[in-house]
Amino acid sequence: xxxxxxxxxxxxxxxxxxxxxxxxxxxxxxxxxxxxxxxxxxxxxxxxxxxxxxxxxxxxxxxxxxxxxxxxxxxxxxxxxxxxxxxxxxxxxxxxxxxxxxxxxxxxxxxxxxxxxxxxxxxxxxxxxxxxxxxxxxxxxxxxxxxxxxxxxxxxxxxxxxxxxxxxxxxxxxxxxxxxxxxxxxxxxxxxxxxxxxxxxxxxxxxxxxxxxxxxxxxxxxxxxxxxxxxxxxxxxxxxxxxxxxxxxxxxxxxxxxxxxxxxxxxxxxxxxxxxxxxxxxxxxxxxxxxxxxxxxxxxxxxxxxxxxxxxxxxxxxxxxxxxxxxxxxxxxxxxxxxxxxxxxxxxxxxxxxxxxxxxxxxxxxx
Numbered sequence: 166x167x168x169x170x171x172x173x174x175x176x177x178x179x180x181x182x183x184x185x186x187x188x189x190x191x192x193x194x195x196x197x198x199x200x201x202x203x204x205x206x207x208x209x210x211x212x213x214x215x216x217x218x219x220x221x222x223x224x225x226x227x228x229x230x231x232x233x234x235x236x237x238x239x240x241x242x243x244x245x246x247x248x249x250x251x252x253x254x255x256x257x258x259x260x261x262x263x264x265x266x267x268x269x270x271x272x273x274x275x276x277x278x279x280x281x282x283x284x285x286x287x288x289x290x291x292x293x294x295x296x297x298x299x300x301x302x303x304x305x306x307x308x309x310x311x312x313x314x315x316x317x318x319x320x321x322x323x324x325x326x327x328x329x330x331x332x333x334x335x336x337x338x339x340x341x342x343x344x345x346x347x348x349x350x351x352x353x354x355x356x357x358x359x360x361x362x363x364x365x366x367x368x369x370x371x372x373x374x375x376x377x378x379x380x381x382x383x384x385x386x387x388x389x390x391x392x393x394x395x396x397x398x399x400x401x402x403x404x405x406x407x408x409x410x411x412x413x414x415x416x417x418x419x420x421x422x423x424x425x426x427x428x429x430x431x432x433x434x435x436x437x438x439x440x441x442x443x444x445x446x447x448x449x450x451x452x453x454x455x456x457x458x459x460x461x462x463x464x465x466x467x468x469x470x471x472x473x474x475x476x477x478x479x480x481x482x483x484x485x486x487x488x489x490x491x492x493x494x495x496x497x498x499x500x501x502x503x504x505x506x507x508x509x510x511x512x513x514x515x516x517x518x519x520x521x522x523x524x525x526x527x528x529x530x531x532x
Contacts, residue, residue, distance in 0.1 A: 167229065167407050168229075170307050170309075170406075170407065171225050171226075171229050173303060173307055174221065174222075174225045174303075174307065174309050174311070174312055175222050175225055175226075177299070177300055177303045177304075177312060178218040178219070178221045178222045178225075178300075178312070178315070179218070179222070180296075180299075180300075181214060181215075181217075181218040181296060181300055181315060181319065182215050182218045182219065184292065184296050185211045185212070185214045185215045185218070185296075185319075186215060188208070188211045188289055188292065188293065189208050189209075189211045189212055189215075191208075191285060191289060192205075192208035192211065192285075192286075192289060193205060193208040195282055195285050195286065196208055198277075198282070199277050199278050199279070199282045199333075210258055210261075210262070210322055210325065211293075211322060213254050213257075213258050213318070214315070214318055214319055214322060216254060217251045217254055217314070217315045217318050218315055220247055220250055220251060220254075220311070221247060221251070221311045221312060221315050223247075224243055224244055224246065224247030224250075224311055225244065225247075225309075225311070227240060227243045228240050228241050228242075228243040228244045228247075228405060238404040238408065238410070239404055239405060239408050240405070241404050241405010241406060241407060241408045242369075242370060242404060242405050243405075244309065244310060244311055244405055244406055245310060245366055245369040245370045245405075246366075246370065247310075247311040248310035248311045248313070248314045248362070248365075248366040248369070249363060249366035249367060249370070251311060251314040251315055251318060251362075252314055252359055252362040252363035252365075252366055253359075253363065254318065255314070255317070255318050255321065255355065255358065255359035255362060256356060256359035256360065256363065258318070258321075258355065258359075259321075259352050259353075259355035259356035259359050260352075260356065262325060262348055262351075262352040262355065263348075263349055263352035263353065263356070265348070266344075266345045266346070266347075266348030266349035266352055267345065267349060268345070269342075269344055269345030269348065270345035270346060270349065271345075273342040273345065274342075278333045278336055278337050282333065283330065283333060283334065283337070286326060286329060286330045286333065287330060289326055290323050290326045290327050290330060293319055293320075293322050293323035293326060294320065294323040296316075296319050297316050297317070297318075297319030297320035297321075297322070297323055298316070298320070299316070300312055300315055300316030300319060301313050301315075301316025301317055301319075301320065302316070303316075304316055307406075308406045308407075309406065310365070310366060310369060310406070314362050314366070317358065317362060321354075321355045321358060324351055324354070324355070325348065325351055325352075325355070328344070328347035328348055328350075328351045329344060329347075329348070331343070331347055332344035332347050332348075369403070372402075372403070373403070374530075374531065375401045375403075375530075375531050377531075377532035379401075379441075380399055380401070380531040380532050381532065382441075383399060383413075383437065383441060383443070384396045384399060384413075386433075386436060386437065386440060386441075387413060387415060387433055387437065387445075387447075388415075390429060390432070390433060392417050392418070392421065392425070392429050393415045393416070393417060393429075393433075394415075394416040394417060394418070394452050395415070395416035395450070395452075395479060396413060396414075396415055396416075397413070397414045397415075397416070397450065397477070397479045397480065397493070397527075398412070398413060398414040398448070398479075398493075398527055398530070399411065399412075399413045399530065399531045400412050400413070400530045400531065401443065401530075401531065407442070409441075409442065409443045409444070410443065410444045410445075410446075411443060411444070411445050411446070412445065412446040412447070412448060413445060413446075413447055413448070414447075414448040414449065414450050414479075414480065415429075415430075415433070415447060415448075415449060415450065416449075416450040416451075416452050416479070416480070417429070417449060417450070417451065417452065418451075418452055418454070419451035419452060419453045419482075426449060430447040430449075433445070433447055434446075434447060450479065450480045450482070451482055452481075452482070453482060453483055455483075457483060458481075458483055461483065461490060461517060461520070462481050464513070464516055464517060465478065465481065465490070465492060465513065466478065468509055468512050468513055468516075469494065469509065471512075472505055472508070472509065474496055474497045474499070474500040474505060475494050475495065475496055475497075475505065475509075476495040476496065476497055476529055477494070477495040477527075478492055478493070478494050478495075479492065479493050480492050480493040480525070483520070487521075488519060488520050488521060489520060489521045489523055490517065490520045490521070490522055490523070491522075491523040491524070491525070492524060492525070493524070493525040493526075493527045494506065494509070494524060494525075494526065494527065495526075495527045495528065495529050496526065496529075497529065498529060502526050503526070506524050506526055509524060510522050510524055
């Protein structure tokens with residue numbers, strides 16, 4: 166699967182390189198004939214797309230390297246670094262464009278556009294737009310941030326070229342020099358988009374919250390087994406677009422044998438790997454459902470309900486020999502979890518005299 170994905174990324178990137186080289190040659194020739202700084206800069210800007218596609222190819226090759234002793238989780242996150250580099254290229258192109266646009270506003274240059282110039286620029290815009298849509302579409306389909314960034318870069322170039330085209334038409338009809346103004350406006354849009362792309366790439370490196378649709382499907386599959394009474398604490402770690410590992414706790418009756426638990430967790434792990442391609446480690450919460458259990462669980466739930474900042478309570482268990490009641494809570498990131506935990510323990514000790522109370526703080530890693 167990864168091999169096919171990498172082949173698609175490299176093939177798409179080579180298509181981008183070839184197309185951009187052709188566009189550079191045409192635009193440079195047209196820019197020199199028309200004495201248009203805008204078109205010449207547009208041609209030079211297409212070279213940045215060649216660089217973006219080349220970086221994507223190199224990044225894909227490096228990201229596909231097999232795991233080793235130093236990097237046991239593989240090298241997949243290099244793809245995120247690649248998307249960050251391309252985002253920086255987009256930003257540099259935007260800042261360069263706005264600088265040149267301001268200079269053209271201050272010192273307009275006389276141009277010599279013809280109908281043939283307009284036709285060639287229009288053809289280049291259409292080509293660039295189709296290329297951008299294609300590259301970005303493939304990137305989204307195979308979950309490649311670097312291809313999405315490269316495709317976005319091509320679409321921004323098409324928009325810049327369109328501004329040049331509008332300026333050329335206005336200049337031919339009314340003799341007005343608006344290239345600089347149009348270029349400056351669109352440059353601001355490109356800079357904003359570049360910042361958004363950079364933020365997304367950096368967030369992926371830092372670690373993003375897993376998509377709720379995936380976590381809900383995953384919990385549904387794990388919870389579909391008869392012996393599973395509840396699914397909690399799902400955590401997923403991303404080591405690249407195609408490498409996911411995680412852990413989850415399942416609640417089962419405390420009378421299950423080690424053999425039964427072993428068989429159950431094996432089945433769940435194999436099912437998750439086949440359906441989602443995720444390596445999942447499974448932990449166990451034991452459930453001792455009894456009259457005493459039900460009574461104290463209601464008291465604890467009533468106390469937790471007084472704290473709306475608590476997202477979930479689970480893992481409730483009574484150890485009769487130690488006279489200990491334990492359970493886990495998840496507190497919204499916006500609140501002081503330790504303070505809330507201590508308040509709950511203090512209040513419960515006033516109602517439950519015969520048992521010690523032990524509360525574990527879990528984090529809100531997934532929906």
